Amino acid sequence: MGMAADDISAMIKAALPDAEVTITDLAGDGDHYAAHVVSAQFAGKSRVAQHQLVYKALGGRMGGELHALQLTTAVPN
Amino acid sequence: MSDTSENPAGARIAEIVGGNDVVLFMKGTPLFPQCGFSSRAIAILDHLGVEYASVDVLQDMEIRQGIKAFSDWPTIPQLYVKGEFVGGSDIMMEMFEAGELQQLMTDSAVKPAA
Numbered sequence: 001m002g003m004a005a006d007d008i009s010a011m012i013k014a015a016l017p018d019a020e021v022t023i024t025d026l027a028g029d030g031d032h033y034a035a036h037v038v039s040a041q042f043a044g045k046s047r048v049a050q051h052q053l054v055y056k057a058l059g060g061r062m063g064g065e066l067h068a069l070q071l072t073t074a075v076p077n
Numbered sequence: 078m079s080d081t082s083e084n085p086a087g088a089r090i091a092e093i094v095g096g097n098d099v100v101l102f103m104k105g106t107p108l109f110p111q112c113g114f115s116s117r118a119i120a121i122l123d124h125l126g127v128e129y130a131s132v133d134v135l136q137d138m139e140i141r142q143g144i145k146a147f148s149d150w151p152t153i154p155q156l157y158v159k160g161e162f163v164g165g166s167d168i169m170m171e172m173f174e175a176g177e178l179q180q181l182m183t184d185s186a187v188k189p190a191a
Contacts, residue, residue, distance in 0.1 A: 047168045048150075055151050063151035068113070071167050 003066055005033060008058070015057030016041055026070070034070040042075045086143030094147075094157045098187050099129040102144050103154040107131055114166040118154040121166075121173050128188040159185045 105111030134141035
């Protein structure tokens with residue numbers, strides 16, 4: 001079972017309230033997503049630390065329920 | 078890094094990571110990756126032309142679980158260079174596109190592929 005794009009977005013925003021989240025359903029199958037997350041909370045953090053913040057927001061679903069989430073992160077301009 | 082009582086594979090993982098300049102924990106093998114993300118990671122490493130070791134986590138459940146705790150990272154593949162966790166395939170791709178992964182390999186004096 002996959003997750004709905006809206007659920008993914010909502011979980012990320014719950015943990016990172018300022019985040020702009022763009023979810024793309026890559027295969028149209030509700031299982032392979034790309035997420036682009038822009039948040040001021042990433043400032044000064046390494047890419048690994050930025051991704052870890054998003055993974056923590058997803059509360060352990062990453063790698064389980066959410067098998068295929070391509071993730072990119074950025075700090076707002 | 079986690080202690081070995083909680084992570085029985087921790088000592089083996091530390092040995093693999095410490096014993097190889099570049100090592101990719103992946104699903105499948107470089108010739109036959111079993112997942113799109115692992116396949117992408119291998120394509121990047123091959124393109125960089127560096128010598129690397131790979132560990133097929135599908136052959137070892139203890140490492141498959143242990144590697145996630147080792148780096149506090151929930152997914153596979155995982156790339157380590159000179160003992161440091163670099164990231165998964167998304168970070169590898171971002172760094173590659175920015176020229177940062179090439180730079181890291183150069184700075185780390187990694188051997189070219191044979």
